[in-house]
Amino acid sequence: MTAKKTTVADIVARKAAGGDKLTMLTAYDTSFARLVDGTGIDMILVGDSLGNVVLGYDSTVPVTMEEMLHHARAVRRGTTRALLVGDMPFLSYQVSAAEAIANAGRFMKEAGCEAVKLEGGEEVADTVRAVVRAGIPVMGHIGLTPQTAGQLGGYKVQGRDRESARRLLAAARALESAGAFALVLECIPDELARLLSEAVAIPTIGIGAGPWCDGQVLVTHDLLGLFEKFVPSFVKSYVRLAPQIKTALAAFREEVTGGAYPDAAHSFPMDGEVARQLLAEEEGRAAGDHD
């Protein structure tokens, strides 16, 4: 682990040098950003998964620029070493290249991000080119793209047949030529991810894309086992925090209702003399009231 600030050039150079696999995790607030940053993770993504994970939406579609910027600023305050990537929400880059540049610029200027990520294949290559030309590093995202999951037939593995696999290969090449510095590959077969990773010089960061990508990304809340209902099958939960949290919350409730908390160890003792004087004053006042 290095304390040196991670740059886009470091990320690209790692693949070229055949170095360690890259790591990226999501964060949406300062406290999680500090934890992730402190473990030497290479990149922190303020993902639009914010919508599902934190804001309680059913998908990433409703997430707004203002919501993303609010959380990206909080993550910025907890990040000193990792490269900070802001995820462009639905319709913040599709309307026009000018709007895409303006919104990507807001991630840099208003939230201190060092790169942005946007979803899509060949159809967004010109937008990526325009944003990169404006001086903003872009990470692509192909395969299962949650913002347009409806068009893809739902949250399904992509690139299983020859035609869609070829489309993804063309997309990876188009995004690389447009200047993307890395590519997220989401939910595609492992051998296709290997092919894509060999086809481009920029690093591929897999999520549900097998072991041959140049790096891996997960939603931190999934990795920590914070959800009790649905977790995608490709996610490895390294700890199951949800039951532990619920046990702790229930213990607090029981101790407060039962009077066990706060005890002397968790209270501030008062100076004995001050307490005696106060008591004497109050007793004097009470006696006066009865006269």
Ligand code: KIV
């Ligand atoms: O929004 C997000 O968290 C993402 C990752 C899953 C790659 O896009």
